[in-house]
Amino acid sequence: xxxxxxxxxxxxxxxxxxxxxxxxxxxxxxxxxxxxxxxxxxxxxxxxxxxxxxxxxxxxxxxxxxxxxxxxxxxxxxxxxxxxxxxxxxxxxxxxxxxxxxxxxxxxxxxxxxxxxxxxxxxxxxxxxxxxxxxxxxxxxxxxxxxxxxxxxxxxxxxxxxxxxxxxxxxxxxxxxxxxxxxxxxxxxxxxxxxxxxxxxxxxxxxxxxxxxxxxxxxxxxxxxxxxxxxxxxxxxxxxxxxxxxxxxxxxxxxxxxxxxxxxxxxxxxxxxxxxxxxxxxxxxxxxxxxxxxxxxxxxxxxxxxxxxxxxxxxxxxxxxxxxxxxxxxxxxxxxxxxxxxxxxxxxxxxxxxxxxxxx
Ligand code: PMP
Numbered sequence: 588x589x590x591x592x593x594x595x596x597x598x599x600x601x602x603x604x605x606x607x608x609x610x611x612x613x614x615x616x617x618x619x620x621x622x623x624x625x626x627x628x629x630x631x632x633x634x635x636x637x638x639x640x641x642x643x644x645x646x647x648x649x650x651x652x653x654x655x656x657x658x659x660x661x662x663x664x665x666x667x668x669x670x671x672x673x674x675x676x677x678x679x680x681x682x683x684x685x686x687x688x689x690x691x692x693x694x695x696x697x698x699x700x701x702x703x704x705x706x707x708x709x710x711x712x713x714x715x716x717x718x719x720x721x722x723x724x725x726x727x728x729x730x731x732x733x734x735x736x737x738x739x740x741x742x743x744x745x746x747x748x749x750x751x752x753x754x755x756x757x758x759x760x761x762x763x764x765x766x767x768x769x770x771x772x773x774x775x776x777x778x779x780x781x782x783x784x785x786x787x788x789x790x791x792x793x794x795x796x797x798x799x800x801x802x803x804x805x806x807x808x809x810x811x812x813x814x815x816x817x818x819x820x821x822x823x824x825x826x827x828x829x830x831x832x833x834x835x836x837x838x839x840x841x842x843x844x845x846x847x848x849x850x851x852x853x854x855x856x857x858x859x860x861x862x863x864x865x866x867x868x869x870x871x872x873x874x875x876x877x878x879x880x881x882x883x884x885x886x887x888x889x890x891x892x893x894x895x896x897x898x899x900x901x902x903x904x905x906x907x908x909x910x911x912x913x914x915x916x917x918x919x920x921x922x923x924x925x926x927x928x929x930x931x932x933x934x935x936x937x938x939x940x941x942x943x944x945x946x947x
Pocket of ligand 1: 596597661662689735737738739740759760762781
């Protein structure tokens with residue numbers, strides 16, 4: 588079987604060139620006689636992989652020198668707790684914009700280890716819209732303000748980010764990092780599990796500005812302290828070496844195809860194509876999200892009945908398009924189209940959507 592179009596929400600499709608490069612180097616990495624899987628994380632070869640991966644991220648996103656780039660284990664989910672442990676001072680609190688399941692989990696973890704305040708929430712309408720920054724009820728002394736740039740399950744995405752003037756803005760960018768240009772200077776910290784736009788599961792990227800890092804609490808368990816990982820350049824313990832290596836290859840691909848400007852264009856084109864197919868279907872396909880909050884990465888779609896939705900998913904699979912089942916909290920279909928999904932994948936899907944509508 589040839590490769591399918593993989594619309595899974597994560598882990599998700601990776602650039603074929605990155606997979607092929609890894610395959611070519613799999614048993615003998617650059618004449619070392621061993622695989623990256625077998626290599627010491629203290630070897631000069633691995634240190635070069637780590638440095639190049641950091642440099643590529645810095646270059647692609649335009650990350651200034653006053654931010655550290657860390658590669659950690661534990662998924663984005665560990666960041667939910669680690670962030671609050673490090674940066675909410677004793678007796679203090681942080682503000683959370685609660686826009687979906689992952690934002691809710693971040694908020695929940697903050698309340699386990701410290702105190703989180705909900706500054707805004709869209710749960711009243713099943714997270715189908717985004718509360719805009721003007722409506723956020725921010726506490727004057729919040730340790731930071733936490734947002735989720737793209738809500739993977741509900742399919743909403745902030746198009747722009749506010750300038751919070753001196754407040755620390757922290758963002759879970761797991762499902763849309765590297766998908767478009769943005770001003771990094773708005774953020775004091777960004778974190779992202781790699782398994783959508785950056786590479787495979789197993790590594791989480793943390794981009795942390797020095798001024799926020801300086802506020803970290805002391806006395807935390809060693810592995811849960813950002814200071815440990817900053818001081819040791821993500822090599823305090825054994826990092827997820829192979830995941831970092833595949834991320835390096837994924838970032839090389841991102842650079843080769845033209846960086847964020849080119850990637851943003853393709854992502855916009857894919858989104859326009861899919862949303863116009865939904866909007867032009869006379870209600871056969873129904874978006875679940877307020878039009879001004881629509882995501883370019885994840886698109887939930889409902890059909891008239893669950894039977895029709897199941898038939899769509901099964902027939903699409905027969906045609907080599909997989910991973911289209913929606914999350915149970917929204918139901919229906921969800922099209923996840925991260926960077927490595929080519930425009931041709933969405934063209935094929937849209938063509939199929941038209942055929943399916945005609946035959947049902
Ligand atoms: N945040 C967002 C926006 C996500 O989409 C996900 C995973 N789908 C997570 C956090 C959790 O990531 P992980 O599985 O790496 O802990």
